Amino acid sequence: MVGVITGRMNIAYAQSGGPTAVINRTMMGVVDAALMSGRANHIFAAKHGPKGLIENRFVDLAGITGFQRENVANAPGQALGSYRKEPTDEEAATIVCNLQRHDIRALLYNGGDDSARAAAIIQAAAASSRYELQVFHVPKTIDADLLANDHTPGYPSAARFLATAMSWIDCDNRSLPGVYIAVTMGKNAGFLVASTALARNPEYEDSSPHLIYMPERLFDEEQFVHDVKRVYGQFGRCVVAVSEGIGKLVDGKFTELVVALGKSLGGDGFGGLTLSGTISLADALVGIVKEGIEGVRVRGGTFGYEQRVAAGAVSPIDRVEAYDVGRYGVYAAGLADGGSKNIGSCGVSWPDWTSLSGRTTEGGSVVIVQRPMNELVNGTPEQYSATLNLVPLDVVAPPKAKGLPLKKFMPPEFISPNGTDVTPAFFKYAGPLVGDIERFGRLELPEVGPDEK
Amino acid sequence: MVGVITGRMNIAYAQSGGPTAVINRTMMGVVDAALMSGRANHIFAAKHGPKGLIENRFVDLAGITGFQRENVANAPGQALGSYRKEPTDEEAATIVCNLQRHDIRALLYNGGDDSARAAAIIQAAAASSRYELQVFHVPKTIDADLLANDHTPGYPSAARFLATAMSWIDCDNRSLPGVYIAVTMGKNAGFLVASTALARNPEYEDSSPHLIYMPERLFDEEQFVHDVKRVYGQFGRCVVAVSEGIGKLVDGKFTELVVALGKSLGGDGFGGLTLSGTISLADALVGIVKEGIEGVRVRGGTFGYEQRVAAGAVSPIDRVEAYDVGRYGVYAAGLADGGSKNIGSCGVSWPDWTSLSGRTTEGGSVVIVQRPMNELVNGTPEQYSATLNLVPLDVVAPPKAKGLPLKKFMPPEFISPNGTDVTPAFFKYAGPLVGDIERFGRLELPEVGPDEK
Numbered sequence: 070m071v072g073v074i075t076g077r078m079n080i081a082y083a084q085s086g087g088p089t090a091v092i093n094r095t096m097m098g099v100v101d102a103a104l105m106s107g108r109a110n111h112i113f114a115a116k117h118g119p120k121g122l123i124e125n126r127f128v129d130l131a132g133i134t135g136f137q138r139e140n141v142a143n144a145p146g147q148a149l150g151s152y153r154k155e156p157t158d159e160e161a162a163t164i165v166c167n168l169q170r171h172d173i174r175a176l177l178y179n180g181g182d183d184s185a186r187a188a189a190i191i192q193a194a195a196a197s198s199r200y201e202l203q204v205f206h207v208p209k210t211i212d213a214d215l216l217a218n219d220h221t222p223g224y225p226s227a228a229r230f231l232a233t234a235m236s237w238i239d240c241d242n243r244s245l246p247g248v249y250i251a252v253t254m255g256k257n258a259g260f261l262v263a264s265t266a267l268a269r270n271p272e273y274e275d276s277s278p279h280l281i282y283m284p285e286r287l288f289d290e291e292q293f294v295h296d297v298k299r300v301y302g303q304f305g306r307c308v309v310a311v312s313e314g315i316g317k318l319v320d321g322k323f324t325e326l327v328v329a330l331g332k333s334l335g336g337d338g339f340g341g342l343t344l345s346g347t348i349s350l351a352d353a354l355v356g357i358v359k360e361g362i363e364g365v366r367v368r369g370g371t372f373g374y375e376q377r378v379a380a381g382a383v384s385p386i387d388r389v390e391a392y393d394v395g396r397y398g399v400y401a402a403g404l405a406d407g408g409s410k411n412i413g414s415c416g417v418s419w420p421d422w423t424s425l426s427g428r429t430t431e432g433g434s435v436v437i438v439q440r441p442m443n444e445l446v447n448g449t450p451e452q453y454s455a456t457l458n459l460v461p462l463d464v465v466a467p468p469k470a471k472g473l474p475l476k477k478f479m480p481p482e483f484i485s486p487n488g489t490d491v492t493p494a495f496f497k498y499a500g501p502l503v504g505d506i507e508r509f510g511r512l513e514l515p516e517v518g519p520d521e522k
Numbered sequence: 523m524v525g526v527i528t529g530r531m532n533i534a535y536a537q538s539g540g541p542t543a544v545i546n547r548t549m550m551g552v553v554d555a556a557l558m559s560g561r562a563n564h565i566f567a568a569k570h571g572p573k574g575l576i577e578n579r580f581v582d583l584a585g586i587t588g589f590q591r592e593n594v595a596n597a598p599g600q601a602l603g604s605y606r607k608e609p610t611d612e613e614a615a616t617i618v619c620n621l622q623r624h625d626i627r628a629l630l631y632n633g634g635d636d637s638a639r640a641a642a643i644i645q646a647a648a649a650s651s652r653y654e655l656q657v658f659h660v661p662k663t664i665d666a667d668l669l670a671n672d673h674t675p676g677y678p679s680a681a682r683f684l685a686t687a688m689s690w691i692d693c694d695n696r697s698l699p700g701v702y703i704a705v706t707m708g709k710n711a712g713f714l715v716a717s718t719a720l721a722r723n724p725e726y727e728d729s730s731p732h733l734i735y736m737p738e739r740l741f742d743e744e745q746f747v748h749d750v751k752r753v754y755g756q757f758g759r760c761v762v763a764v765s766e767g768i769g770k771l772v773d774g775k776f777t778e779l780v781v782a783l784g785k786s787l788g789g790d791g792f793g794g795l796t797l798s799g800t801i802s803l804a805d806a807l808v809g810i811v812k813e814g815i816e817g818v819r820v821r822g823g824t825f826g827y828e829q830r831v832a833a834g835a836v837s838p839i840d841r842v843e844a845y846d847v848g849r850y851g852v853y854a855a856g857l858a859d860g861g862s863k864n865i866g867s868c869g870v871s872w873p874d875w876t877s878l879s880g881r882t883t884e885g886g887s888v889v890i891v892q893r894p895m896n897e898l899v900n901g902t903p904e905q906y907s908a909t910l911n912l913v914p915l916d917v918v919a920p921p922k923a924k925g926l927p928l929k930k931f932m933p934p935e936f937i938s939p940n941g942t943d944v945t946p947a948f949f950k951y952a953g954p955l956v957g958d959i960e961r962f963g964r965l966e967l968p969e970v971g972p973d974e975k
Contacts, residue, residue, distance in 0.1 A: 087698065111975075116969070127969065128969055137966065137967065140963025140964055141962070141965045144693055145693045146690075146693030146696060147698075148964065150696065150698075151697045151698050152698070170973045171973070233834060237599075237827075237832060238827050238831065240541065240598045241830065243603065244599040244600035251826060349804070349805050352802050352805075369826075370825070370826020371804075371824050373822075373824065374691050374694045374702065374821070375823070375825075377694065378694045380689075380693075381835070507833065507834075509593070509598070510593025510594060510597065511594065512581070512593065513590065514581035514582065514585060516579055517580050517581060517624075521564070521624060522563075522625040
C-alpha cells in the first residue's frame with residue numbers, strides 16, 4: 070500500500086474512449102482540485118490518451134489560462150484528444166517509464182470499461198517495475214454500462230438529447246402518422262434507448278415512443294411486426310426506439326441483429342452487396358415492417374454522433390457530476406481534501422468526502438452510486454442523491470481472462486414484462502438524471518358539424 | 523377579380539406536407555390576425571390538411587383558448603395534422619363544395635410547392651363552379667426550394683439544428699480523428715446541407731465540415747475518394763456533410779446516388795438484398811471511402827426527422843417570420859390590415875403592409891424576399907431585412923404539364939468552384955437566418971519536454 074503523499078507532486082490525466090458532452094468538465098474538476106490543493110507542481114495531460122502516454126506527449130494543465138478554460142470547459146468531446154487502445158504489457162512498461170521521466174506519482178485515467186482495464190494494466194506494470202504510482206480510473210460512458218456504477222458521466226446528457234429529440238419526433242409522427250423507427254447508441258446495454266421513454270407526455274395515452282427494444286431482450290422479427298401492427302391498429306401510428314445492440318440467438322450465441330440478418334440471406338452476407346458489407350439496422354427494420362404490414366408509411370432514422378456530444382442537451386446533474394468525479398479522483402490520490410460539497414445548484418448531494426475509506430489505496434476506480442428514489446420521504450418529494458466511492462480497479466474492469474461479465478446490463482426490474490417498455494422503477498432511476506424536458510401539448514378542439522356556418 | 527370583402531366572413535386554414543419546428547406559429551399568426559380583425563366569424567381549420575378538406579372535417583380555431591394556445595403555439599409539427607395529397611379534379615370539387623357548406627370565402631393553405639399546386643387546383647375548381655373563393659398559399663418547407671421565395675419558414679430552424687449538431691460533431695471528430703459522413707435532408711436542393719458550413723469556427727483552419735456535397739453538383743465516387751483523401755492527408759481527419767438528394771447521370775438522366783449505386787451492382791439492385799430494397803446513403807458512402815482509403819476509421823450517420831422538428835433549435839428570425847406569413851395571409855385575404863410591423867425583437871424588418879398591391883387578387887402565394895446583405899451599409903453592419911409579397915399561385919407552383927422548373931436550386935454563386943463548399947455569398951444569405959450558434963474553442967497548450975518534471 071502506498072501512503073498518502075504529503076509533499077508537492079506531479080499528477081497525470083488522460084481522456085480515453087468515446088467522447089461525451091461533459092468529459093471536459095471532468096478534466097476541469099481534476100485541474101481545479103489539483104490547483105486548489107496547492108500541492109500539484111504539474112498536471113501532465115496526455116495528448117490522445119493512451120497514445121500520448123505511450124509516445125510521451127503531454128501538455129501541462131497547471132498552466133491553463135482563463136481563456137483556455139473558457140474555450141473548453143463546456144465544449145463537448147475530449148479537448149485533449151482521445152484514442153481507443155488497450156496497452157500491451159510492453160506498452161504499459163513504456164507508459165510507466167514515461168510517467169517516471171516526469172516524476173508523476175498519480176495517473177487519473179478517464180473513460181469507460183476499456184479505460185479501467187487499461188488503468189489496471191498500467192498499475193500492474195508500475196508494481197512490477199517497482200515504481201511508486203497510483204492509478205485511478207475516473208468514469209465516463211454514455212452507455213451507463215460500467216460495472217459498480219449506477220450510471221456514468223455522459224449518460225444523463227446523451228439520454229437527455231435522445232428524450233428531447235424523441236419528444237420532437239412524437240410531434241412529427243402525430244402530424245404525418247406512420248411508423249418511425251429510431252435507432253440509438255448504447256452498445257449492448259439498454260439504458261440509452263430506454264431513456265427515450267422520458268419523451269412521453271403522460272397526459273396522452275398515445276404519446277410515443279410506443280415500443281422500445283433493448284438488447285437485454287432477444288429480438289424476434291415476427292413478434293416485432295406483431296407489436297408494430299398492434300400499436301398501429303390502436304393509435305394509427307407507431308414510433309419505435311431501438312438500440313443499436315439488439316440481437317438474437319444464432320447457433321445458441323447472442324448475435325447482433327444486422328449480423329444475424331446478413332447471415333440469414335446467405336453465407337456471403339448480403340448477396341452482391343459489398344459496399345459497406347452491412348445494411349443499417351434502421352433500414353433492415355423498416356424493410357421488415359414494410360414486408361409485414363402493407364400500405365403503411367414506414368421511415369427509419371439512426372441518431373449519429375451528435376447524440377453523444379450534444380452540448381445543447383447537457384443534463385444539470387451530469388454537468389455537476391462530471392466535474393465532481395474529476396475532483397474526487399484528485400482527492401482519492403491524496404492530493405486534495407474533499408472541499409465543499411454541493412457545487413452548482415441542481416440538487417445533487419454528496420457524502421462527506423473526508424470519510425472516504427479508499428483514500429490510501431494503491432489506486433482504484435471512482436464510482437457513482439445512486440440512492441434509490443422513492444416518491445416521497447417524510448411526505449415531501451425526494452431529492453436526487455448519489456455517493457462517490459472508490460473501488461478496486463478490477464471491480465469495474467475484471468480481467469478478461471476470468472470470464473466474468475465485463476459490463477452491466479439493464480436490471481430486469483427496469484424492463485416491462487412484455488419486453489418492449491420500461492417500468493416505473495426506470496423512470497425513478499433515469500428521470501432525475503435526465504431532468505425536465507419540454508413535452509408538447511395538443512390542440513384539442515371539437516370537430517364542427519358538417520354544415521356549421 | 524374578387525373585391526375586398528368588407529363584412530364578417532368565415533375563413534379556412536390547412537397545414538400540408540412535412541412538419542417543421544415553426545409551422546404552428548404560422549397557424550397562430552393566422553388566428554391572431556383573423557381574431558384581431560374582428561371580422562372573422564369562424565376560422566375553420568382542416569384536420570390533416572387536404573384529407574380534412576376532402577372529408578369535411580374541421581375544428582374552429584376562433585374558439586381557441588389560452589391553454590390550447592399555450593399547448594401548441596411553440597410545439598413542433600402540425601397541431602392540426604398534415605397529409606400529402608394533390609387533390610384530383612373530383613376531390614377539388616368536393617373541397618369547394620365543403621368550403622361552401624361552411625360559407626368559407628378564403629382558404630389559407632400552408633405548405634411547400636405541392637401545397638401551392640393544391641391551392642391552385644382548388645382555386646380553379648372554385649372558379650369553374652363559380653363559387654366566390656380566394657385561395658392563398660402560405661409558404662413552409664425546410665428545403666428552402668420554393669420558387670419565388672428566398673427562403674421559407676422552417677428552413678432557418680432546420681438549418682440551425684444541423685449547424686449546431688455539426689459543431690458538436692466537429693468536437694467529436696477532433697477527439698477521435700477519422701472520417702465521419704453525415705447525411706442531411708433537403709431533397710434535391712443544397713440549402714440545408716450547405717447550412718452545415720455555419721458550424722465552422724473561423725478561428726481554426728481545420729474546423730469542419732471539410733466537404734459539403736450538394737445535389738446541384740453531380741457526384742463522382744472517384745472525385746469523392748480523392749477529396750476525402752486530400753482532407754485526411756491535410757488534417758488527419760475529415761467530416762463530410764452530404765445531402766440526401768445527391769446524384770449522378772445514368773443514361774444521361776439525373777439519378778439519385780443510392781438508386782444509381784444499386785443499378786451498378788446488377789440489374790436486380792443489391793443482389794440478394796430484399797430487406798428494404800435499398801442501402802442507406804451514409805452506409806454506401808462509408809463503404810466507398812473504406813474501399814478507397816485503407817486503415818482509416820470511417821463512420822456515417824443520417825440525421826432523422828429530429829432535424830425538421832427541432833424545437834430546441836428554433837431560429838429567432840424563423841420564429842417571427844413563420845408567424846408573420848400567417849398574419850400576412852389573413853391580410854392578403856382582405857380581412858385584416860397589416861397591423862404593427864416588427865413583432866418580436868430579432869431585428870427582422872418588414873415593408874409597410876398597407877401598400878400591398880396583391881390585396882384584391884383572386885388569391886395567391888405569400889412569398890419571402892430577402893434584401894441582399896452587404897457587410898456594411900454607411901459604415902455600420904447591416905441588419906437582416908426581408909419583404910413579404912403576394913404573387914400568383916402559378917409563379918410558386920407552375921402546372922406540371924408546362925415543363926417548367928418546379929423547385930428552386932442553390933444559385934451558382936452560393937457554391938464554391940470546386941463544388942464541395944459554399945461561398946461567402948452563402949454565408950451572407952444563411953448566416954442571419956440561422957443566427958448565432960455556439961462554436962467551440964480549443965485547448966492550445968504547448969507540449970512539454972520529454973523529461974520535464
